[in-house]
């Protein structure tokens with residue numbers, strides 16, 4: 803599948819910024835979302851936030867392969883959250899690494915869709931996890947910052963190795979993880 807965008811990898815400053823609110827929900831944004839879906843499916847992944855393709859704006863796309871299908875959430879806000887759930891997360895910007903992370907199990911989130919309509923949804927388990935992970939990207943937060951102290955040292959080593967490989971052409975990250 804075609805991948806219109808290169809996914810930014812940990813170490814890229816755009817992944818550390820707080821993204822700006824979306825002010826115009828227009829055709830340009832819709833086309834960008836289409837490209838992000840292609841990039842996400844090609845990776846493959848279940849969620850992709852705008853900063854991961856170098857756009858510091860508050861929106862993300864996701865498709866958790868449920869009956870709802872592909873979704874875009876613009877200017878999302880978590881209004882409420884409850885429970886606790888440990889789940890093994892991955893991130894397209896930290897390819898090949900996975901970490902057990904505890905987050906709330908249920909979230910109530912509001913935002914807008916591509917039609918500009920208000921969205922209000924209560925998500926549980928995997929969907930809630932994807933939404934929280936992608937929303938973190940909009941705040942410049944990567945999953946490695948959600949680790950406890952014990953996990954952190956090992957994570958730092960793994961990430962450093964990943965970043966070294968990313969700067970080594972031609973057998974770097976792209977070849978190793980099939981990224982384009």
Ligand code: NI
Nearest residue numbers: 892893894895
């Ligand atoms: Ni991610």
